[in-house]
Amino acid sequence: xxxxxxxxxxxxxxxxxxLIVGTTYWQTWASAGLADRQDNEIQRVAQFSVRRxxxxxxxxxxxxxxxxxxxxxxxxxLRHYPQGSLFAHLVGYSTQSRSRAGLxxxxxxxxxxxxxxxxxxxxxxxxxxxxxxxxxxxxxxxxKPGAQRVAMQQLAGKCGSVVAIDPRTGRLLxxxxxxxxxxxxxxxxxxxxxxxxxxxxxxxxxxNRATDGLYTPGSTFKVVTSAAALDSGRYTIDSRFVxxxxxxxxxxxxxxxxxxxxxxxxxxxxxxxxxxxSINAVFCEIGKTIGAARILGTSKQFGFYKDPxxxxxxxxxxxxxxxxxxxxxxxxxxASQVDPGRLAFGQERMLTTPEQMAMVAAAVANKGVIMEPHxxxxxxxxxxxxxxxxxxxxYRRAMTTHAADDLTRMMEAVVTGGTGTAAQIPGVRVAGxxxxxxxxxxxxxxxxxxxxxxxxPVGAPTIAIAVVLQDQTGSGGTxxxxxxxxxxxxxxxxxxxx
Amino acid sequence: xxxxxxxLANLVVVxxxxxxxxxxxxxxxxxxxxxxxxxxxxxxxxxxxxxHLVARVTVPSADxxxxxxxxxxxxxxxxxxxRLNPSDAFRQGLWIVVALGAxxxxxxxxxxxxxxxxxxxxxxxxxxxxxxxxxxxxxLGTSVNGARLWVHVGSLQFQPGELAKVFLIVFLxxxxxxxxxxxxxxxxxxxxxxLLIWGGAMLVLIETNDLGSALLYFGIFLGMLYVATGxxxxxxxxxxxxxxxxxxxxxxxxxxxxxxxxxxxxxTDHAVYCPINGxxxxxxxxxxxxxxKSLYSVGHxxxxxxxxxKGTFRTTGGGQLIPFLNTDFIYSALAQELGLVGxxxxxxxxxxxxxxxxxIAMLSEDGFSKLLAVGLTFAFALQTFxxxxxxxxxxxxxxITLPFISYGGSSVVANFxxxxxxxxxxxxxxxxxxx
Numbered sequence: 001x002x003x004x005x006x007x008x009x010x011x012x013x014x015x016x017x018x019l020i021v022g023t024t025y026w027q028t029w030a031s032a033g034l035a036d037r038q039d040n041e042i043q044r045v046a047q048f049s050v051r052r053x054x055x056x057x058x059x060x061x062x063x064x065x066x067x068x069x070x071x072x073x074x075x076x077x078l079r080h081y082p083q084g085s086l087f088a089h090l091v092g093y094s095t096q097s098r099s100r101a102g103l104x105x106x107x108x109x110x111x112x113x114x115x116x117x118x119x120x121x122x123x124x125x126x127x128x129x130x131x132x133x134x135x136x137x138x139x140x141x142x143x144k145p146g147a148q149r150v151a152m153q154q155l156a157g158k159c160g161s162v163v164a165i166d167p168r169t170g171r172l173l174x175x176x177x178x179x180x181x182x183x184x185x186x187x188x189x190x191x192x193x194x195x196x197x198x199x200x201x202x203x204x205x206x207x208n209r210a211t212d213g214l215y216t217p218g219s220t221f222k223v224v225t226s227a228a229a230l231d232s233g234r235y236t237i238d239s240r241f242v243x244x245x246x247x248x249x250x251x252x253x254x255x256x257x258x259x260x261x262x263x264x265x266x267x268x269x270x271x272x273x274x275x276x277x278s279i280n281a282v283f284c285e286i287g288k289t290i291g292a293a294r295i296l297g298t299s300k301q302f303g304f305y306k307d308p309x310x311x312x313x314x315x316x317x318x319x320x321x322x323x324x325x326x327x328x329x330x331x332x333x334x335a336s337q338v339d340p341g342r343l344a345f346g347q348e349r350m351l352t353t354p355e356q357m358a359m360v361a362a363a364v365a366n367k368g369v370i371m372e373p374h375x376x377x378x379x380x381x382x383x384x385x386x387x388x389x390x391x392x393x394x395y396r397r398a399m400t401t402h403a404a405d406d407l408t409r410m411m412e413a414v415v416t417g418g419t420g421t422a423a424q425i426p427g428v429r430v431a432g433x434x435x436x437x438x439x440x441x442x443x444x445x446x447x448x449x450x451x452x453x454x455x456x457p458v459g460a461p462t463i464a465i466a467v468v469l470q471d472q473t474g475s476g477g478t479x480x481x482x483x484x485x486x487x488x489x490x491x492x493x494x495x496x497x498x
Numbered sequence: 499x500x501x502x503x504x505x506l507a508n509l510v511v512v513x514x515x516x517x518x519x520x521x522x523x524x525x526x527x528x529x530x531x532x533x534x535x536x537x538x539x540x541x542x543x544x545x546x547x548x549x550h551l552v553a554r555v556t557v558p559s560a561d562x563x564x565x566x567x568x569x570x571x572x573x574x575x576x577x578x579x580x581r582l583n584p585s586d587a588f589r590q591g592l593w594i595v596v597a598l599g600a601x602x603x604x605x606x607x608x609x610x611x612x613x614x615x616x617x618x619x620x621x622x623x624x625x626x627x628x629x630x631x632x633x634x635x636x637x638l639g640t641s642v643n644g645a646r647l648w649v650h651v652g653s654l655q656f657q658p659g660e661l662a663k664v665f666l667i668v669f670l671x672x673x674x675x676x677x678x679x680x681x682x683x684x685x686x687x688x689x690x691x692x693l694l695i696w697g698g699a700m701l702v703l704i705e706t707n708d709l710g711s712a713l714l715y716f717g718i719f720l721g722m723l724y725v726a727t728g729x730x731x732x733x734x735x736x737x738x739x740x741x742x743x744x745x746x747x748x749x750x751x752x753x754x755x756x757x758x759x760x761x762x763x764x765x766t767d768h769a770v771y772c773p774i775n776g777x778x779x780x781x782x783x784x785x786x787x788x789x790x791k792s793l794y795s796v797g798h799x800x801x802x803x804x805x806x807x808k809g810t811f812r813t814t815g816g817g818q819l820i821p822f823l824n825t826d827f828i829y830s831a832l833a834q835e836l837g838l839v840g841x842x843x844x845x846x847x848x849x850x851x852x853x854x855x856x857x858i859a860m861l862s863e864d865g866f867s868k869l870l871a872v873g874l875t876f877a878f879a880l881q882t883f884x885x886x887x888x889x890x891x892x893x894x895x896x897x898i899t900l901p902f903i904s905y906g907g908s909s910v911v912a913n914f915x916x917x918x919x920x921x922x923x924x925x926x927x928x929x930x931x932x933x
Contacts (some may be wrong), residue, residue, distance in 0.1 A: 001728070001868055003859050004726075005859050005872055006860070007724075008856070009852070009853065012856065012879035012880070013849055015880065015883040016845055016848055016879060016883065017849070018883070019845050019882070020888065023796065023838060023842065023886075026797050026833075027796060027797060028800070033797075034793060034794055034798075038795070039783065040794045042791070042811075043794065045812070045814055046798065071812050074810070074812070074875075076814055109679065191674060226870065236809075292886050300799060417555055
């Protein structure tokens, strides 16, 4: 019988060996795959045992803090957002039930100390071996809570967004979006966020309108058209036009309207006056002359057709550009497929994000060069050392210095005597451009998307700003310009050190 | 060193390891766990010292490694149960006392000659079936997780199937010893009583949905039949019948079909019908929930594990992440906290235990002893494989306890009786060799 016993023993030991092999498979080979699965709650909960780094505004205000909770004797670091909805869209949230959003998501590696910097790796590995709590790195942002608060107050009861950047460095100063939500409610009380109502439909409180909201730019796009026209060599700031009050396109009249100020037709005007009074007929003619391809080409130099740069997750940012059926549209032959006249004054399926339009203002302010927008100033290790610091970086040149100088003059005229007088700040030279896009005309009465983009102080600009409002009855000059003014005043008063 | 002194030395090592285990849980979970936890280790050591003394008196020549290995496994189990739920550990501690009582009783009762059990083989066979039927009786049995395996007497509940396993092995050893020559000729009529009792057991198990035990009993039967007759053909026929039966069961019993589907496709990208609540959900959120969560636990352990007491088993809200963690899925808890290095060592202990068991079978002189030792050992190995293999998706998952480690009184008692049986056989074999 012993031979059979020996064979059966082999079977028994073989079965147990198979278990070791199986365990090895799941704990080494398949382990990473399991960790990445969406429904792996262990992985999500385990992340909370890391003491997540704080997120702070430029003045040190804590935007994301930790709340220690003991679950079955295990210390968990749950997130708490002391400023509530103030920076909800930029900072985002980190929860168990709905994972993460905003900077909490894209900076997760830094915040949990799992970034690949040598010093961090060394420290977390030591902590792991010692069984100590792993501490994440703190993130300091560039944003200004005071001005942000003003922006949020100005937007109260409305749907819209304010984005302000420092044109010299690309530092993000303000990023406000309404309707907003309280990130402290995401875990557990999410239904209350879902139930938020607003004047616009859908309310979409989780949407970061600043980087992910797409709006018809209307006349603010004339800044891009002007840059294209000035750099084409066919126009100068003194070029003269005759405004007939309409423009003929494809044999049809396109009337002057929108947020144009003054009479139905201005007669003989120069380029500066055309922008000052936002005369559609003139820009329509310019568009027809220089062509849609050139305008689109210039817009790409401004960053259109690319996600606006920022540290937030890519899926929370959308590229500006022509859209067709909800998708970014790349015309194969712009000359025949795109209406140049309507494109020139920001209609014709053109959709932009507020951040992109702030970049347009910043380009003019910074002599044609766009600095890469960024919200993270520095990442600081738990012991106080600098893990990484963002250096100002040139994003791209949008236009020549000469064109930028001309456009500065033209945009300043908008504020001193044109459509944007509501943005005047005593003692500060402001340059800007209004926009009023009639969206629901005919359908829901007058539902305008109104804009104001600006920079100040002219001469040595420290702020470039874009304001957008949805579902307005007024024009950009009356609705958006006062908001831009208030936010710029707050920023100027608070000092705007680079 | 004498065999028993060697056993004592091993137990001292196990005692030290136990103290270390409890200490590390204590350090990791000071907020929940009190210093009195350390007294568990002391209590535990005293208990095994008592067991050792019983062995000294009753089975002086028995294998000196089995008891320490069993002690080590129960200690690991108790530590992990303690870490998961201290009050469960207290109850498990009581059950270990009962189990060691049963262990001592078995050794004392059979210390002169366990072979007289052979004459009561039919009684053992019938009792085994009786025990298996118990949970199916109305008023007595309770259904847990779709399987009726439990018997309630007052507040006490136990799983008679665990003990039935040992009884059935005694029956098989006795019957096969007596009939092995005739059986080897392959005449069907000689198989009569065997198929009757064994078939009855299988029927009851399938009726009560205890698929894990059904698989276990089938394996034990084939293994012992092979050792007794030396006919691989029987194993082949048996395996063929099993596959045919499994195929039939697969098509006619929804419960079995579900298990197989879960095994093959635990994750779905799209929503499928969820039989639990009637909604459409991805399978990982419904039928294969347990398996998937337990795999996540294993995967999270990685090479070295999170450390005892530092694993993640609860949501941030405090809810359980993995159901049945301290019974069926205790292996996934251990895998997370001890890591590959730790649980591989654990599986090596199981392997050593099995190797010692087979060695005892080979050393014994008579057929009954050999078959008994083989049956007990193979049952132990197979049971470990069925539950851990199920967790690791090597085979479909069927709920069954992990010997010596899982929380559960009947399992611990049955396994200590099994251990007593092996020690008895070993004692006799070694004594005869020396004589």
